[in-house]
Amino acid sequence: MSSLIILSSSLLYLFFFTTPLAAADNGGAAGTWSLLQPSIGISAMHMQLLPTDHVIIYDRTDFGPSNISLPAGKCRNDPNDYVLKNDCTAHSVEYDVASNSIRPLMVLTDVWCSSGGLMPDGSLVQTGGFNDGDHVVRVFNNSCGSKYCDWEEMQSGLAQRRWYATNHVLPDGRQIIVGGRREFSYEFYPKKSALEKSFRLPFLMQTNDLKIENNLYPFVFFNIDGNLFVFANNRAVLFDYVRNRVVRTYPGVPGGDPRNYPSTGSAVLLPLRVGPGAGAGAEAEVLVCGGAPKGAFVNAISGRFDGALNSCGRIKISDPDPNWIMETMPMGRVMGDMLLLPNGHVLIINGGSNGTAGWEYGRNPIFNPVIYRPDNPVTSRFEVQNPSTVPRMYHSTAILLRDGRILVGGSNPHQYYNFTNVLFPTELSLESFSPSYLDTNSSGLRPTIISPTTQTNIQYNQQIVIRFTVSNPVDPNLISVTLVAPSFNTHSFSMNQRLVVLDGSNSTTKVVGKSTYEVNVTTPPSVNIAPTGYYMLFVVHQEVPSEGIWVRIQ
Ligand SMILES: *[C@@H]1O[C@H](CO)[C@@H](O)[C@H](O)[C@H]1NC(C)=O
Ligand SMILES: *[C@@H]1O[C@H](CO)[C@@H](O)[C@H](O)[C@H]1NC(C)=O
Ligand SMILES: *[C@@H]1O[C@H](CO)[C@@H](O)[C@H](O)[C@H]1NC(C)=O
Ligand SMILES: *[C@@H]1O[C@H](CO)[C@@H](O)[C@H](O)[C@H]1NC(C)=O
Ligand SMILES: *[C@@H]1O[C@H](CO)[C@@H](O)[C@H](O)[C@H]1NC(C)=O
Ligand SMILES: *[C@@H]1O[C@H](CO)[C@@H](O)[C@H](O)[C@H]1NC(C)=O
Numbered sequence: 001m002s003s004l005i006i007l008s009s010s011l012l013y014l015f016f017f018t019t020p021l022a023a024a025d026n027g028g029a030a031g032t033w034s035l036l037q038p039s040i041g042i043s044a045m046h047m048q049l050l051p052t053d054h055v056i057i058y059d060r061t062d063f064g065p066s067n068i069s070l071p072a073g074k075c076r077n078d079p080n081d082y083v084l085k086n087d088c089t090a091h092s093v094e095y096d097v098a099s100n101s102i103r104p105l106m107v108l109t110d111v112w113c114s115s116g117g118l119m120p121d122g123s124l125v126q127t128g129g130f131n132d133g134d135h136v137v138r139v140f141n142n143s144c145g146s147k148y149c150d151w152e153e154m155q156s157g158l159a160q161r162r163w164y165a166t167n168h169v170l171p172d173g174r175q176i177i178v179g180g181r182r183e184f185s186y187e188f189y190p191k192k193s194a195l196e197k198s199f200r201l202p203f204l205m206q207t208n209d210l211k212i213e214n215n216l217y218p219f220v221f222f223n224i225d226g227n228l229f230v231f232a233n234n235r236a237v238l239f240d241y242v243r244n245r246v247v248r249t250y251p252g253v254p255g256g257d258p259r260n261y262p263s264t265g266s267a268v269l270l271p272l273r274v275g276p277g278a279g280a281g282a283e284a285e286v287l288v289c290g291g292a293p294k295g296a297f298v299n300a301i302s303g304r305f306d307g308a309l310n311s312c313g314r315i316k317i318s319d320p321d322p323n324w325i326m327e328t329m330p331m332g333r334v335m336g337d338m339l340l341l342p343n344g345h346v347l348i349i350n351g352g353s354n355g356t357a358g359w360e361y362g363r364n365p366i367f368n369p370v371i372y373r374p375d376n377p378v379t380s381r382f383e384v385q386n387p388s389t390v391p392r393m394y395h396s397t398a399i400l401l402r403d404g405r406i407l408v409g410g411s412n413p414h415q416y417y418n419f420t421n422v423l424f425p426t427e428l429s430l431e432s433f434s435p436s437y438l439d440t441n442s443s444g445l446r447p448t449i450i451s452p453t454t455q456t457n458i459q460y461n462q463q464i465v466i467r468f469t470v471s472n473p474v475d476p477n478l479i480s481v482t483l484v485a486p487s488f489n490t491h492s493f494s495m496n497q498r499l500v501v502l503d504g505s506n507s508t509t510k511v512v513g514k515s516t517y518e519v520n521v522t523t524p525p526s527v528n529i530a531p532t533g534y535y536m537l538f539v540v541h542q543e544v545p546s547e548g549i550w551v552r553i554q
């Protein structure tokens with residue numbers, strides 16, 4: 001009975017929706033922008049979404065006053081601050097997505113160019129920075145839950161100074177902190193004992209171009225075999241962080257141009273598929289796009305702004321002997337952010353078409369995001385999106401929100417807050433980019449999750465029943481369920497970014513009521529596919545995602 005209904009509804013779908021879908025595929029410009037806040041008082045250099053749907057945003061502390069005051073009576077009295085030793089302005093804020101409002105937060109030591117990630121309990125752990133902040137670990141604890149949570153700082157939380165490092169969450173609930181300026185090592189937080197120090201990682205020294213570096217904020221991904229993929233400069237290794245051993249050396253990216261800070265490109269781990277039809281989670285691929293060519297940083301210092309790289313390299317990091325497959329973006333881009341959308345597409349947003357990262361070294365902002373569809377034929381993967389009007393150059397950020405929008409902020413290529421007489425004034429605004437799946441003409445296709453409810457705990461390798469409504473007829477073959485980890489974004493890289501397409505092979509989508517459907521999926525098989533912690537779960541129908549719900553895997 002129910003399979004008959006499915007059959008007839010998919011026929012209906014074929015009959016009625018073929019034409020508009022084809023139009024959407026060829027549609028060219030898509031997506032809409034809106035200005036959420038003309039000023040949040042600080043420039044959003046670092047952003048992290050919490051499972052409360054609040055976004056923790058922070059800049060640096062040592063550039064003088066910001067444009068937002070600390071709550072009454074509070075001041076930073078920091079004798080080590082290089083610019084302002086008594087400072088009553090905030091350098092971190094909490095953005096509440098639902099109410100589109102801002103609350104100032106208090107951070108004392110310098111968080112400039114630092115790194116972070118969510119702990120399994122949903123707290124943000126932030127590590128390092130500059131000057132008096134370079135060994136500090138700070139926690140924004142999610143469990144305090146109230147309107148009055150704030151940063152807690154732990155001096156000497158790190159064994160080494162970490163400035164421009166990359167963090168990744170690990171299956172045991174800790175974070176690894178990799179590299180940083182002139183630190184060719186890694187360490188963990190929290191430490192297993194007070195005796196635990198840092199561990200050498202010579203690969204970071206080998207990829208360190210003299211003076212220019214080109215290997216800061218390395219692209220680190222947790223591979224499905226439990227090792228870390230570490231990309232720096234123009235090449236990568238697979239690294240066993242437990243035994244401190246390189247287990248695979250990947251070929252260099254063809255062309256040899258650098259992709260990491262200050263030649264800042266970006267990278268994502270492409271959607272992971274698990275289950276019978278998908279090689280049982282046997283495959284993981286990384287896509288690296290853009291950056292600035294060799295020599296661009298030195299050229300920028302002398303006032304020549306090289307065209308950014310328009311190439312992407314894609315590699316199966318789980319293969320024993322893989323090669324890079326090169327692709328070409330519609331335009332070159334440096335300082336772009338690559339974000340996984342809930343439907344498994346990749347958004348490439350922000351940045352410019354000339355120069356490099358670093359003070360005053362970027363030129364020609366790119367206002368158009370581009371969407372990359374990893375599963376399309378190679379000739380039709382990229383689609384240029386509608387432009388914004390705000391340059392988002394060095395120190396700009398972008399993260400995915402649970403409702404499917406992208407929150408975009410920051411851009412400050414200056415040492416201080418400079419609003420006039422500069423090429424790209426310091427940006428204090430927040431915008432959102434809504435991919436075309438949020439267009440009102442997609443609302444008939446959009447699933448709404450009924451159960452489970454948000455903030456549900458799930459376990460590994462467990463069948464879960466998902467109920468949702470869709471107003472148009474549903475094609476059961478075009479339903480998927482995805483988990484997306486909320487990532488920490490700074491300097492064009494999203495740490496801990498991960499999307500898992502859940503295995504639905506034991507179930508077909510059934511009609512269980514008027515416009516109401518049920519599908520059973522299997523949660524990730526292991527911590528290697530999805531480390532413990534919070535994820536956003538989306539039901540996707542014909543590439544249109546539902547609003548997500550928060551689930552916590554443990
Ligand atoms: C939705 O509307 C926009 C313009 O408003 C159009 O560009 C797009 O193709 C439409 N999408 C579909 C699926 O009809
Ligand atoms: C920030 O504050 C400064 C000093 O009060 C002011 O000149 C500037 O216009 C403000 N900028 C924004 C974007 O609000
Ligand atoms: C957050 O606070 C809770 C309750 O005090 C504590 O158990 C937990 O360890 C804290 N989380 C972190 C990451 O410090
Ligand atoms: C940007 O790069 C392109 C390609 O190399 C070059 O033609 C153009 O002059 C550059 N623009 C600037 C502002 O330097
Ligand atoms: C930015 O402002 C600071 C202090 O107000 C000033 O010293 C600096 O020269 C300005 N930078 C630029 C690029 O104008
Ligand atoms: C699918 O169902 C079969 C038979 O009921 C069961 O043995 C298997 O474990 C299930 N697979 C998953 C991935 O849940």
Ligand SMILES: *[C@@H]1O[C@H](CO)[C@@H](O)[C@H](O)[C@H]1NC(C)=O
Binds near residue numbers: 463465519520
């Ligand atoms: C999902 O699983 C439940 C219980 O395991 C079962 O009763 C239900 O029929 C399944 N639904 C689908 C759509 O397979």
